[in-house]
Amino acid sequence: MMDPTETMSTTDTSDAAIRDAVRRLLEAADAADGLLPIVEAGDPVLRTPCARVDGQLDDAELSAFADALQRTMRAAPGVGLAAPQVGVPLRMFVAEDPVPTQPDESVAARLAARRRVPFGPRTMLNVEYTATTDRTASFYEGCLSVPGYQAVVDRPLTIGLTGQDLGGTAIAEELTGWPARIVAHESDHLDGVLYLDTAQMRSLATNDAVARWWGRADTREAAAALGFDVPATSVF
Template identity: 35%
Template sequence: MAVRKILYASDPKLRQKAKKVKVFGPQLKKLANDMIETMHEANGVGLAGPQIGVMQRIFVAEIPEEEDNPLSGKPWVMINPEIVKRTVEMEEGQEGCLSIPGWVGLVNRHYGVEIKARTVSGKPIKMKVTGFLARVFQHEYDHLDGILFVDHISDPEKLWRLDAEEEDDDDVYVFEEIESLTA
């Protein structure tokens, strides 16, 4: 296993659509393991192929263990995922991104989704997820289509730096910088 380099949001690869995975085999298993290791090392809850420059429809996700949630506390590898159902109910919640370090924002997402994918061995799976894991799945799924969480935020009040030491003006400036990435 190896930790891969995570691309910053300004990298054009993060704006491209990833292609379907066609070959399931040892290479894909190695990629999935590298992605899990990279996500753990960066203390993230998800990582998508394009974030390490791999333009394939694969993401990994793992949220901290939650009581009564058997889907939490373990890594998920989703290959060629498709969100097939979304709850009408939306929920606003905090998000960050390993490609936009130091920034968090409030993003409105579907409270629950049903997702179809293949496992790393090519087995079809279907999962119903809600809450934080559903949020992470939607965030990572977006990466496969070149969408970043900041694209969902139009109100600058809803995006801020983790270290709140910065001057307000500076924050606005950097927000504009991020905005220009989303054009």
């Protein structure tokens, strides 16, 4: 198994450096368990604006890299994983949120409040997004590169995005609710932004604390108890 502490990250966004980084990652993964090591906060690659996907990899390499990202995301587990999170400054991410199919009543209420619906699996390249509404949603979210913690982030309720799929076909669509949050979070990685940069830091909590205290349909109770603000634009 690949040692998860042995990352192969680079901040060099040249075509050759990206190609070399991906090839080394795929070779190491093939020789081990098929998974890629996830880099954690503090690694400079997570603060590096990423290069557009533009022929650095051939079709087979790009597909293999996408497959490895998907496997790593699912194994973590998570609902999204961007290329810089495995050390490659490339504007590419994968996302998948299957959502429980038969949740109990309390879980169903949380899913409905978050407008969380099945999403993906998707591989997205060169994504850019903008808010398409003034309304926002404030919820706890986490990140595989900041393990063990979550914090409340206020994000646009609905976004418009452009980019390409894995085959290079242009995409332009609008997402709302939790899928919009996933895409915004992963797209931010491509610009060197972590969710903690815009989070309500007084909301910061361990995963266990969120599960124990704050796994509710909205965050206002947590805001009152922990002393942070929920913007007036938030629908929750």
